[in-house]
Amino acid sequence: MDVVIGYNEVKLERKRQGNILGYFMTDAYLQMARQKINAQVDAAFMNSGGIRLPDLPAGAITQGKIYELMPFDNLMVSLKVKGSLLKEYLDTLAANDGVIESGITMQIVNKTVQQIVVGNKPLDPNADYIIVHSDYVAMNSSLLKNINRNANGYLLRDALLDYVKSFNREGKKITVANTDRISYVN
Numbered sequence: 001m002d003v004v005i006g007y008n009e010v011k012l013e014r015k016r017q018g019n020i021l022g023y024f025m026t027d028a029y030l031q032m033a034r035q036k037i038n039a040q041v042d043a044a045f046m047n048s049g050g051i052r053l054p055d056l057p058a059g060a061i062t063q064g065k066i067y068e069l070m071p072f073d074n075l076m077v078s079l080k081v082k083g084s085l086l087k088e089y090l091d092t093l094a095a096n097d098g099v100i101e102s103g104i105t106m107q108i109v110n111k112t113v114q115q116i117v118v119g120n121k122p123l124d125p126n127a128d129y130i131i132v133h134s135d136y137v138a139m140n141s142s143l144l145k146n147i148n149r150n151a152n153g154y155l156l157r158d159a160l161l162d163y164v165k166s167f168n169r170e171g172k173k174i175t176v177a178n179t180d181r182i183s184y185v186n
Contacts, residue, residue, distance in 0.1 A: 001064030006164035022100035028163035043103030
């Protein structure tokens, strides 16, 4: 567990708004889902309760630190959802724990999402989108539990480990791009 698998450019913090630690996780899920599950995945999600550390300090990242961050054996699952359901799901997240995602930009105004952009295009309520999430959330969300989900046995924790190791192989430190993916308007 003490093996260094990569390095972090800056401290990544878990916050209600601007959750850079959560963005790191969903960026990892999105990239690894596109490599391991389906190249057409549009977005990745994370529930705030599943993030088990307050931050990931700058510097060396050990395998053990990833296990602390994601101690659960949750599987990554993909789901095909209509844009209208995706909007409803985003509104539910915005009204409660907050949205932690990758692949989407949006505004949250009075706990409602607006100006949703997926894949550089405005959200189409009639289009199909492929999202990845944890099997736990997909099975327990009132909006997602009846959607067919595909899993290939890939753990979310393994996606994080693979993501960090891929940066390290390229001699790069972990950074989080597009930290303004969600803007909050009061």
